[in-house]
Amino acid sequence: MQFLLKVADGIDAALGVIGRLAVWLFMVCVVVICFDVVTRKFGFQIPGMGSTRLQELEWHIHAALFSFWIGLAYVRNAHVRIDIITSSLSRRKQAIIEVLGCIFFAIPYCMVVLYYSFDFAHRSFIQNEFSDAPTGLPYRWIIKGILFLGLVLLSSAVISVLIRRLDEVWTGVRRTAPGRA
Numbered sequence: 001m002q003f004l005l006k007v008a009d010g011i012d013a014a015l016g017v018i019g020r021l022a023v024w025l026f027m028v029c030v031v032v033i034c035f036d037v038v039t040r041k042f043g044f045q046i047p048g049m050g051s052t053r054l055q056e057l058e059w060h061i062h063a064a065l066f067s068f069w070i071g072l073a074y075v076r077n078a079h080v081r082i083d084i085i086t087s088s089l090s091r092r093k094q095a096i097i098e099v100l101g102c103i104f105f106a107i108p109y110c111m112v113v114l115y116y117s118f119d120f121a122h123r124s125f126i127q128n129e130f131s132d133a134p135t136g137l138p139y140r141w142i143i144k145g146i147l148f149l150g151l152v153l154l155s156s157a158v159i160s161v162l163i164r165r166l167d168e169v170w171t172g173v174r175r176t177a178p179g180r181a
Contacts, residue, residue, distance in 0.1 A: 001167055001170070001171075004163045004166075004167070005163065005164070005167060007160075007163065008159075008160040008161075008163040008164055011075070011156045011157065011159065011160040012075050012160055014156070015071045015072040015075055015153060015156065015157060015160075016072060018068055018071075018072070018153065019068060019069055019071075019072035021068075022064070022065060022068035022069060025061055025064055025065050025068070026065060028061060029058060029061040029062065029065065032054055032057050032058055032061065033058055035054065036051060036054035036055060036058065039051070039054075050135045052131075052133045052135045052136055053135060053136060053137055056131055056133070056136050056137045057137060060137070060142075060143045060146075063143055063146065063147060064143070064146045066150065067146050067147055067149060067150025067151075067153070068146075068149075068150060068153065070150055070153065070154050070157075071150075071153035071154045071156055071157035072153075072157070074154065074157040074158065074161060075157045075160050075161060091168070091174055092168070092169060092172060095165040095168040095169050095174075096165075096169055098161065098162075098165045099162060099165045099166055099169060102158050102161060102162040102165070103162070106158045107155070107158060107159075107162075110151060110154060110155040110158060111155075113151055114148070114151050114152065114155060117144070117147055117148040117151055118148050120144050120147075120148070121141055121144035121145040121147070121148045124140050124141035124144045125141035125144075125145070128141075129141055129144075
């Protein structure tokens with residue numbers, strides 16, 4: 001089990017690095033939004049970079065942020081949770097419920113969505129898909145590939161949490177990832 005806990009630590013560390021690097025996309029997003037607002041307010045547009053492209057770039061960056069942070073949010077328990085039922089249970093019972101949730105819901109969901117999202121991104125790449133808007137962004141496959149990568153990160157996070165919760169069920173000791181409550 002120690003080997004698996006080291007694997008979980010490695011996954012958590014990788015998710016942390018990706019999350020810290022992705023934070024720079026937040027700054028890029030702020031700049032793009034401000035630039036879009038200012039150029040629309042004053043009617044100034046750089047040729048080839050109209051408001052449609054900027055707005056599409058904004059939602060691409062938002063999707064990338066979500067994709068790169070979702071796995072880290074899960075391993076750090078920073079995601080939205082409704083613990084009405086489980087809050088009164090013992091830690092061991094909470095761990096059992098999370099193990100069952102990972103095995104019967106999260107992993108199957110991730111596997112199905114991974115399969116289809118890969119196909120989604122691959123077809124977009126093969127077709128050289130671009131925005132439906134006449135002045136929209138090209139290379140739509142990039143953001144679709146990022147969505148696939150986000151699901152890979154989420155799947156990795158689920159595996160890390162599953163390892164930790166299985167260890168908790170067997171040993172009764174709660175070993176959490178750094179930053180996880």
